[in-house]
Amino acid sequence: MTLTGMLSFVEENYLKAIYHLSNSGEESVTTNALAEEMQTTPASVSDMIRKLSKKEVVNYKKYQGVNVSEEGKLIALRVIRKHRLWEVFLVEKLEFNWDEVHDVAEQLEHIKSPLLIQRLDEFLGFPQYDPHGDPIPDENGQFTESKREPLSQTQIGITGVVVAVEDSGTAFLKYLDKVGISIGTKITVEDIIEFDGSMDITIDQKKSITVSQTVADNIWLA
Amino acid sequence: MTLTGMLSFVEENYLKAIYHLSNSGEESVTTNALAEEMQTTPASVSDMIRKLSKKEVVNYKKYQGVNVSEEGKLIALRVIRKHRLWEVFLVEKLEFNWDEVHDVAEQLEHIKSPLLIQRLDEFLGFPQYDPHGDPIPDENGQFTESKREPLSQTQIGITGVVVAVEDSGTAFLKYLDKVGISIGTKITVEDIIEFDGSMDITIDQKKSITVSQTVADNIWLA
DNA sequence: GATAGTGTTTAGATATATCTAAAAAAAATA
DNA sequence: TATTTTTTTTAGATATATCTAAACACTATC
Structure with missing residues (x-):
């Protein structure tokens, strides 16, 4: 039933981690750094990278590190968009403290429904930043990177x-x-x-x- | 990382289906009926039932059908509670039509956060019924079964x-x-x-x- | 430039959730 | 009651995501 190109929760999390560690997709990420970030072993990371590479969402050459492809970057940014919109919802509407939202948003970010995210964005008044001050990318992965x-x-x-x-x-x-x-x-x-x-x-x-x-x-x- | 007694998405869905097919946990559910409901094969159902039985969330004797245990019933009702609360949210707050909510709620019902559900319930004004008229059980699985x-x-x-x-x-x-x-x-x-x-x-x-x-x-x- | 050390990948194993095909049990029918 | 049919279970395979242990490839040092 998995649609073509549809990534699993785990794959989405790897992609997000690669995006973050690579400083927004520019630098190359090492296997060990990813293993540390994902709280797993380098061996598992190698396996997963090979899989993501086959799906063409990361660029990868053996022993050379990995980073997100254009397609992978957009997927990562959409997950990040969802994460941050849910964080806004939790704080603004459900009165969560800013230290309580991360783990719940980690789950909510994987819900698949474009309509849901579009309506949530609207419901929240198209917020530009999440409760921790991070910018919320739009549907196309665009956001204003403020200098800080x-x-x-x-x-x-x-x-x-x-x-x-x-x-x-x-x-x-x-x-x-x-x-x-x-x-x-x-x-x-x-x-x-x-x-x-x-x-x-x-x-x-x-x-x-x-x-x-x-x-x-x-x-x-x- | 799986906590003791923590069920996977798939296990939760089976439990919910068993609860529904058994007329709220009374009658015995056949393997074939479950396979039909879950859109899978009887063989897969057998495997899963054995697993759920080992976790003591269903009562099961070979060839005798299956139904939810007391513990399983509570778990099923909590998933149903979440499903219906999210449906209310989608219709009341995000202006979904009542025919658009089911699939999204099927995903949202598996998010694990007691605080989230407590706050959502509060945010929605403690609704008693979902958009299709089904009663929303409380945290303890209690709800008023209206005669209909x-x-x-x-x-x-x-x-x-x-x-x-x-x-x-x-x-x-x-x-x-x-x-x-x-x-x-x-x-x-x-x-x-x-x-x-x-x-x-x-x-x-x-x-x-x-x-x-x-x-x-x-x-x-x- | 050989070698020691670190980082990375592969090989082989485990657990989940599924499948098909075959066997076993229960139900229906003759 | 014996036999056929249906239902259910088991056996063996596949795919995902993980692990440990071993092999391999780069890097730094002598």
Whole structure:
């Protein structure tokens, strides 16, 4: 009953991971990196890549790494579109916290119904960003890539607005809630500790805290 | 990663089919009937039943048919609950027609997130019936089974209100739209043709039409 | 440029869900 | 009751997605 070109859940997840790791489809992704990302073994990754390559959704030469083909990129972006639209739905309509949406959206993103996504988009008022600040691509995979940089690459004295944060882990988002950082928060870099890359920052011109480099890597400013 | 007792999509679908075919878990379901319902072979059904039996969600003795256990009934009813809540969402919020919701709900019913269903229920205002008039069980599988009978078993002269219709097929629901029958429609039985069981009925005391026995079997009145 | 080490792929195995074909059990019929 | 027919189950195969262990290919070093 599987339609031609129809990918399984697992295949869609691999494609999404390849897209993400390759920095939006440009760089080549190694087998080990993918295995780490997918929480599986390099052997399984090799098998799956061969399969995706046969379906022509990835470009692949043995031992040379892999990245998404044009067709694969569009498929990945459509899955990402669905993921982010569902996240908006969960937060805006069902009052989920931003740290509760990821796992549910990981399931909902695989529902196959173009009409559903079209109507959901409409119902939500055609949102441009998800609750973590990531842009929502349109049906054709187009989105406006706003220029933004990680907090960790900002200089002392610079003030920026948080436009996005990494959305994968609950723990990180709970931490941001605790210290009072969300999309739109104004952050000023007061000092950078060279030893470990941690930063002293001021939040909304009021509260001062120190954040680790790991944290600073996962907050984007504009 | 599969949690203990966690059923796959396919297993959930079998359980649901067994529950439906057994008249809400009372009668015994034959292998052939299940194969027909699941659009597969008796051999596949046998295999799956053995598996479900090992997981103790169905009661099964070889050659004696199968039905859901207490635990299996609750699982089936929770899947049905999800299916019907999603149908309400699609019709009420995303403006789907009642003949467009079934296939999408078949996918959405397998999403695993108790919080999602709790919030969805709340968001929809705790609906008691789905768009086809079927009752929505609560978290514990409880629902008020209203007394209703198929139009085909009604007598001449009787007037009833449509409280439910069979929801599985698009063609049937499109037909009901065409002739002007929906939930709440008043139907009066004018005549019953003994030869083929077809019926002359009046719709909302205005329009008169003739419906086949098959159609009459799939409309419930109260 | 040979070699040690790391990264990657293949070979072979397991579990799920399905199938066809054959065997076994139950039901229907003579 | 014996036999035929139908239903159901088992046996053996296929496809997906995974694994471990072994082989292979690149890279870095001496």
